[in-house]
Amino acid sequence: MRATLRRLPLSRMFPGLSPGGVLAGLRENLSRLVPAERVDLATALNEILARQKELFTAQSLRGAWEVVAGLGSGARELVERRLRGDYVVDEYGLDEEFLDLCRPFLKFMYRRWWRIQTTGIENIPGRGRALLVANHSGTVPWDAVMLAWAVQEEHPAPRYVRTLYLDWLTRLPFMSTLVTRTGQVLACPENAERLLGQDQLVAVFPEGLKGIGKAYAQRYRVARFGRGGFARVALRTGAPIIPVSIVGAEEIYPMLYRVDTLAKLVGMPYFPITPTFPWLGLLGLVPLPTRWRIRVGEPIRTDTYGAKGADSFVAVEAVANRTRDAIQRQIDESLAARKSVFR
Numbered sequence: 546m547r548a549t550l551r552r553l554p555l556s557r558m559f560p561g562l563s564p565g566g567v568l569a570g571l572r573e574n575l576s577r578l579v580p581a582e583r584v585d586l587a588t589a590l591n592e593i594l595a596r597q598k599e600l601f602t603a604q605s606l607r608g609a610w611e612v613v614a615g616l617g618s619g620a621r622e623l624v625e626r627r628l629r630g631d632y633v634v635d636e637y638g639l640d641e642e643f644l645d646l647c648r649p650f651l652k653f654m655y656r657r658w659w660r661i662q663t664t665g666i667e668n669i670p671g672r673g674r675a676l677l678v679a680n681h682s683g684t685v686p687w688d689a690v691m692l693a694w695a696v697q698e699e700h701p702a703p704r705y706v707r708t709l710y711l712d713w714l715t716r717l718p719f720m721s722t723l724v725t726r727t728g729q730v731l732a733c734p735e736n737a738e739r740l741l742g743q744d745q746l747v748a749v750f751p752e753g754l755k756g757i758g759k760a761y762a763q764r765y766r767v768a769r770f771g772r773g774g775f776a777r778v779a780l781r782t783g784a785p786i787i788p789v790s791i792v793g794a795e796e797i798y799p800m801l802y803r804v805d806t807l808a809k810l811v812g813m814p815y816f817p818i819t820p821t822f823p824w825l826g827l828l829g830l831v832p833l834p835t836r837w838r839i840r841v842g843e844p845i846r847t848d849t850y851g852a853k854g855a856d857s858f859v860a861v862e863a864v865a866n867r868t869r870d871a872i873q874r875q876i877d878e879s880l881a882a883r884k885s886v887f888r
Contacts, residue, residue, distance in 0.1 A: 639705065639728030647727070651694045654687075658834050659793060663695045665841035668787055671702030674741040675844070676779050677748040678868050679789035680767050680876060681756025684798035684817050686714075687832060688791045689729075692748060695839050707740050708748040709733075713814055734778055741782040748789075749775045751865075758803065758815045764795035765880060767873045773865035776847075780864065781855035785844035788868050790875035793837030796886050798822065835886050838879045842871050 626632060634640045655661050669675060679692060693706035709732035715721040730736045732749070740747045750756060751770035759768070770776075779786050802818040822829030845867060847854070854860035 634726070635728070637707070637728055637730055638725035640726040643726045644728070651690070652698065655691060655694050655698055658832075659691065659797075659837045660834075661691060661695065661793075661837040661839060663699045663839040663841070665843075666695065666699045667701075668841045668843055669696060669700060669704075669746070670785075670844075671700070671704070672744070674744045674782060674784040675746055676737075676741065676775060676784045676786050677706065677746065677789050677841075678775055678786055678872070679748065679750055679791055680765075680872050681750035681752040682759060682764065682791070683794035683832075684757055684800050684819070685832070686710075686750075686757055687797060688794040689748065689750060691794075691837065692789060692791065692839060693727075696746070704746050706746050706748050708750075709737060711753060713754075716813070734774060737775070737778045738782055741778065741784045747784075751775050751869075754814045758817075759795075759800065760803070761795075761799045761801055765792065765876050767869055767876065770865050770869050773861045776861045776864040776868065777855045779847045780850050780860060781852055783848040783852070785846055785848075786864065786868050787844050788842040788871040788875065790840045790842070790872050790879060791837065792840075792876055792879040792883065793835045793886070796835045797832035799833075836883070836888055838883065840875045840879055842875055845871070 632640060632642060669677070677692065679688065682688060689708045689710070693708055696706050697703045705728055708729045710724050710729050711732055714724060730740065737747055737749070751774070752768040753771070755768040759766075776786070778784075798817060798819045798821075800817045800819055804816040804818065819829065821831075821833075845864065847864060850857075850860050850864075854864075
């Protein structure tokens with residue numbers, strides 16, 4: 546007798562995928578918001594609708610089209626020369642010509658879409674090694690991109706920022722080539738020490754996946770910095786640590802729920818449910834036009850400990866906690882100063 550196969554519904558195989566499961570998760574997460582936070586979320590969503598006419602004016606659409614047209618024309622020439630093998634990259638894969646191609650888009654996102662206000666940029670040295678340490682957020686790591694661009698756009702002596710990225714990014718289509726061509730480097734102590742040993746500017750986000758995967762109710766609460774690996778690297782190389790706070794990125798994709806079962810199915814660290822995704826399809830991937838504030842704090846010296854400080858748990862913990870406290874303090878001050886998510 547032939548056995549018959551039972552077809553289990555997707556909701557039985559992956560309970561978190563069922564509409565009931567998602568709605569239950571949304572209710573649970575929203576219930577964790579205090580009344581003031583619920584009002585804040587509702588106000589933010591209402592402001593998005595109110596600002597549509599302001600964002601999508603003829604002038605802004607014309608500017609966006611110029612960016613797209615510029616990328617298209619430049620990309621054709623770029624592809625043709627690359628097919629001939631006519632291009633140069635540095636030892637980490639940075640392709641300056643490719644980065645130049647991205648500049649109009651990055652400038653549009655920095656100046657027009659998120660209207661980023663950067664302060665304290667003078668705290669970043671124009672030359673020599675330094676380690677930028679920032680809070681992480683936003684579901685998609687746009688904050689790392691905009692921090693690197695802020696140094697290009699605002700600093701009197703623009704420098705490339707070598708951001709250390711997690712390996713899960715390479716699992717996304719085209720992402721491995723993109724991060725390499727823009728000069729970013731896989732996160733590990735060896736790479737960090739090598740870059741700093743070459744007197745480069747390195748950026749790290751010690752919260753890692755805990756930062757970009759935070760729920761809306763946990764926004765702007767800096768997560769633990771793990772085992773303080775960045776502090777150990779800074780102590781070993783004598784590089785100053787520059788605390789950086791980024792406010793505004795938490796709301797570009799307000800994560801209301803995470804479908805972990807689906808994330809495992811597609812090989813991602815999390816699958817977010819936001820007010821726009823997946824309800825609006827690909828349109829839901831467009832980040833919300835919040836107003837960002839990037840604040841660069843005063844450098845924290847590490848050379849006073851000496852290289853042996855890297856082997857001291859007390860020294861590593863002290864530097865890591867001091868950095869985390871500085872970032873949290875800057876975040877709190879920026880939040881107190883802003884009028885709303887979009888202003």
